[in-house]
Amino acid sequence: MVHRAYPWEEPNLDELEELCNTAGYEVVYRLFQRRYPHPEYNIGPSKLGELKQAVKSLGINKVIFENELRPLQEYNLAKELSVEVITRLQLILEIFTQHASNLEAKLQIKLAELKYELPRAKEKVKLAKRGEQPGFHGLGAYEADVYYEEINRRIHKLSEKLEEIKYKKIRANIQRRVEGIPIISLAGYTNAGKTTLFNALTSSNSEVSPQMFTTLSTKRRITRIDGKPVYVSDTVGFIKNVPTLLISSFMSTLMEIAEADLILLVMDAAEPIETLREKLDASLSILRQIGVTSTPIILVLNKMDIAPSTNIETAKRELGQSYPVIGISAKRGDNIDELHRLISRFLNSFVAFRASLAYSDETKRLVQQTYLRGRVIDLQYQDSTIEIEAEAPLVVAEKIRRLTNPSGFRIIRRDSQQ
Ligand SMILES: Nc1nc2c(ncn2[C@@H]2O[C@H](COP(=O)(O)OP(=O)(O)O)[C@@H](O)[C@H]2O)c(=O)[nH]1
Numbered sequence: 001m002v003h004r005a006y007p008w009e010e011p012n013l014d015e016l017e018e019l020c021n022t023a024g025y026e027v028v029y030r031l032f033q034r035r036y037p038h039p040e041y042n043i044g045p046s047k048l049g050e051l052k053q054a055v056k057s058l059g060i061n062k063v064i065f066e067n068e069l070r071p072l073q074e075y076n077l078a079k080e081l082s083v084e085v086i087t088r089l090q091l092i093l094e095i096f097t098q099h100a101s102n103l104e105a106k107l108q109i110k111l112a113e114l115k116y117e118l119p120r121a122k123e124k125v126k127l128a129k130r131g132e133q134p135g136f137h138g139l140g141a142y143e144a145d146v147y148y149e150e151i152n153r154r155i156h157k158l159s160e161k162l163e164e165i166k167y168k169k170i171r172a173n174i175q176r177r178v179e180g181i182p183i184i185s186l187a188g189y190t191n192a193g194k195t196t197l198f199n200a201l202t203s204s205n206s207e208v209s210p211q212m213f214t215t216l217s218t219k220r221r222i223t224r225i226d227g228k229p230v231y232v233s234d235t236v237g238f239i240k241n242v243p244t245l246l247i248s249s250f251m252s253t254l255m256e257i258a259e260a261d262l263i264l265l266v267m268d269a270a271e272p273i274e275t276l277r278e279k280l281d282a283s284l285s286i287l288r289q290i291g292v293t294s295t296p297i298i299l300v301l302n303k304m305d306i307a308p309s310t311n312i313e314t315a316k317r318e319l320g321q322s323y324p325v326i327g328i329s330a331k332r333g334d335n336i337d338e339l340h341r342l343i344s345r346f347l348n349s350f351v352a353f354r355a356s357l358a359y360s361d362e363t364k365r366l367v368q369q370t371y372l373r374g375r376v377i378d379l380q381y382q383d384s385t386i387e388i389e390a391e392a393p394l395v396v397a398e399k400i401r402r403l404t405n406p407s408g409f410r411i412i413r414r415d416s417q418q
Pocket residue numbers: 022189190191192193194195196197208209210214237302303304305306328329330331332
């Protein structure tokens with residue numbers, strides 16, 4: 001990994017390493033340099049010498065730059081180092097690709113790749129004509145303008161296709177609802193322990209990072225919680241400072257979280273409490289952006305085995321009012337049974353409630369869900385609200401509670417097991 005920073009910038013190699021691990025790479029060498037970008041190599045020539053040495057002696061097969069590189073720099077580096085050189089942006093694209101679970105996300109990622117390539121296309125072809133290098137294979141056979149036009153044409157085609165599939169996506173969603181198996185999504189920052197928890201919950205033994213290829217296994221498995229089938233889905237981690245070009249593909253890769261019946265927001269409780277607070281705020285804001293307005297959320301404070309107990313206590317005190325909070329160690333299996341019970345309570349218990357809901361599409365959907373999955377006792381359309389009395393699974397009732405203001409929701413009876 002390489003980070004060439006301006007004199008006023010701080011090293012960002014720790015974060016880059018987390019991303020490398022998530023993508024399935026093992027990091028064996030770090031290089032940091034403060035200087036203005038060198039026109040030919042980005043890093044300075046003497047640092048290039050050090051890097052070249054390291055690539056040889058450690059048998060490195062890919063070099064990842066924190067910085068964006070111009071095609072000329074990318075070409076020169078690949079030529080000097082004889083290995084592929086990619087940037088943070090391309091690394092993030094690899095992570096998205098591993099996690100893209102639906103057609104729309106896959107196309108969004110392809111689109112981002114092409115948009116990244118377009119302004120670089122002509123120069124890359126010209127460079128490739130000087131001789132093939134890692135990352136520049138085959139390009140030399142093109143004419144620069146032809147290659148550019150080809151990419152441009154594919155961008156337009158993809159954009160059209162993305163419009164088309166919006167409708168299909170809605171149908172797929174309905175199909176799953178009919179199937180009626182609830183989905184639990186694991187959300188949270190990279191490195192929080194989502195994959196470890198995914199494995200603990202589905203008790204499978206697929207590898208977890210930092211080993212290679214963690215993320216290549218299936219991201220959604222069916223398992224049983226309290227005897228009933230549920231889908232558990234290991235989603236792409238939240239990433240700090242996603243490059244603007246990648247926002248759409250990031251959002252659509254995350255979109256499967258919005259389909260969930262229950263979200264486990266996994267936090268690394270071993271981090272300083274300030275970081276925890278910041279990441280939690282950022283996580284909730286990302287969830288809102290992808291349309292999670294009413295889905296129930298359980299806060300899972302992971303790495304309890306190494307976290308200061310004050311962190312867990314503080315989080316429980318500060319957040320216990322708004323969310324169920326549970327401390328676990330996914331790695332050691334501590335409190336996993338507790339978590340099972342908590343999940344089961346959300347998925348399997350029924351509550352009877354009265355609620356007063358403002359008219360909206362979301363309201364309509366929730367009333368429909370209450371009809372499908374619960375029992376509506378009384379329903380009245382008022383001028384500006386729908387008054388509903390019903391019995392429904394806690395996940396549905398919780399959605400309704402989160403849509404109403406505190407005075408508009410009242411539980412009549414809870415824990416009537418079905
Ligand atoms: N000490 C400790 N480490 C953990 C725990 N859960 C996960 N880890 C480690 O944290 C790192 C990231 O875990 P991973 O599941 O890949 O995180 P993800 O990026 O959220 O999927 C790995 O090195 C795990 O072994 C835990 O409960 N305790």
